Amino acid sequence: MGKCPFSFMHGLTSKNNNEESPAAPSTDSKSFAPTATEMFHTLDGHDDLNEQMRMIDLTEEDLRLLRLMKPVVEQRIDDITNQFYNTVLGVNKLEAIILEHSSIERLKKTLREHIIEIFDGNVNEEYIAKRLKIANIHKRIGLEPKWYLSAFQNLQNVFITAIYNETHTDVERIKLVQTVTKLLNLEQQLVLEEYEKENIREKEEQYLLVKNELKHKIAEFSGELIDLSIDTNAAVEQLVASSNEVNNTFQRTAASALESQGKAREGHGQLNNLTGQINLIYESTNEMERSVNELSSSSQKIRKIVAAVQDIADQTKILSLNATIEAARAGDHGRGFSVVAQEVSRLAEDTKNTVVRIGELTLQSSSLTSQVVGEIRKVQELTESGKQQSLETSRLFSDIVDSMQSSTQRIVTVEEEIKVLIQTIEGIGSATAQTAASAGQFKSATDNL
Template identity: 45%
Template structure:
């Protein structure tokens, strides 16, 4: 846009004289260059046809004629190159940070000499491998000192503007002036493309290096992490397997304890039933003891009655003996007529004596029976007391067995609950073990994938 505006202003003012005071009127003291436009055309583009730069050259429209024209004006431009270089660095040095950055890597004088050589070579009118390598070298230097492409493009635009102003001042022929300006713009455009492409290439290489460094660091970290993860997973897996084994052993013991608790519960229930049966038997013994005591009491009463009957019989025997004695006396008195009665009296006397002896034996038996009965009553009383004590102990034992049964039932319930919890724990632990195996496999795959990055 700047060139078009300049060309338009130049055409508008080309016919004005110096006295008109036109803004772009050429000073009278400026000497026009004598450019030989009839020079022999030489081949300026000296690159193989397969070289990729041809596409850029073709798109810009650079021709051997353009390069010949640049070579023709080079002798006239050489005295002005130092001032053009000053324009380049004056623009950059206006930015404090850029000035400090450049001076920290080199000196302004050295950089100006390098740039003067660079601009001079632009007007050699030759595009070959050496030309391209020098452009790449310039980009490499600028990249190394940290000059961003935006600052390079801005400063280089000022160089181009300075060249165009010089052409405007020293070329009087407008057509030749336009041709030279176009040639300069084309070669400067190619210059910028090459330098910017080199900039991009350097940035790409730098990014790739940074990416490679990051990737290598990432690979190392991932490899180290995956290795540690694999080791940790292996250790965790061993711990989990040990935990599973212990859990299974504990589960077996819990099952055995649960079975033992069930057997204990069954035996405790059997013991409780036996105690209940024993208590029932004690109750029956107590009832029978009461019945025996009642029977013995009745026996004692019967013995007392027999004793009174024996007394009465003894009294009858005494009276019968007395009667027999009286009958014997009366029979003796009767003489011969009382002989039969005497015999009866004698037999009655014998019966009375026998009755008395029998009653004496009965009385002795009753006495012995009374002693035995009293002894039995005493024993029954002791048995009754012992039975009561045993019954109390049986009741206490029954209560103890009931508590044992309740506790065993609670323990059995707890053991069954614990068994279910152990099953759940084993399932969870087994699931953790499987997940750990998957983590180990994932860590191995991650490690393998890292090695192929």
């Protein structure tokens, strides 16, 4: 292939051997081994970055080697950038991002400057700031880390291919590849770390946004919950008061029902007594009717006797008359018999008059008896009707007592249920008050987030 474009390496070898001549040969593999003069590159105020560079073994010798490689890279920069973008544009998504935010020629120019800056070998504040700016641009245009890493791997492949094509020994190749990959790795670390920081910052902003929105919603919800709890508690208190009033009314109603039930039972008992008395009256009227009937029968017998006595009196009077006639015929001898006959006649007349009077009285008594019998039958009818009404009223009282007993039992049951309801409502009120307190605490805790 002719003279190696990377023949500057012999100069680096001479420096490692403390020689000043740049023309010393560079074929000895040992000339690429680290020497005691090599120092790790460090930056003031970047402890983590210094540890990163120490971990990838980035030394001052590597940076000097990059500076020595810079002229050769500048000669091949167009080939490197063209080869890089030929690969990148093969991915439709990356091509779309490029065309949306820039142009191919502009990005090629930017990449040329970026690569040459790498081989300046100046890892300083400005170098770091530019890499962080690149990371921010990539994040802003939506280039995902996987595509950035893929593109950087592609760039690394281009460098490694170029190194292998332009060197003659494995020692040279290894040293140059190690140096280039160290810088590319450092670039990736800087960019990916900035990616991560930007992601964390975005997440923190999103978190703060969501947190503030959540605080606002929670505060609003807590306020509404407190207001609702207060209104609910007031309604519960009013409901408890109304329930207590209803319970008191039920208690009074239950007491009144029990009293009415007692009076109904008392009335039922008195009605039963009245029914018994009516039954006694009914029996008495029956006895009276029987007695009056017997009296009527006796009056009829008396009338028969009176009639018989009247007949006897009439016959006695006739006999007396006959005796008087016979006494008159006897003259003086019959005078005493005539007196007796007159007396018998007067007695017969008196007897007749008495018997007639007795007959009239008996007839009057019979008429009165008939009236009494009629009145007694009316009394019996009224008594029978009263008895039936008394029995019907007694049944109604029994139904009333049973109904009042059932109603009283239901009232007592409802009263117990109302007591349980009041306890439940009071429990709801207590829970509502606790909810309001919890909502207040929750709102306070949210305000302190």
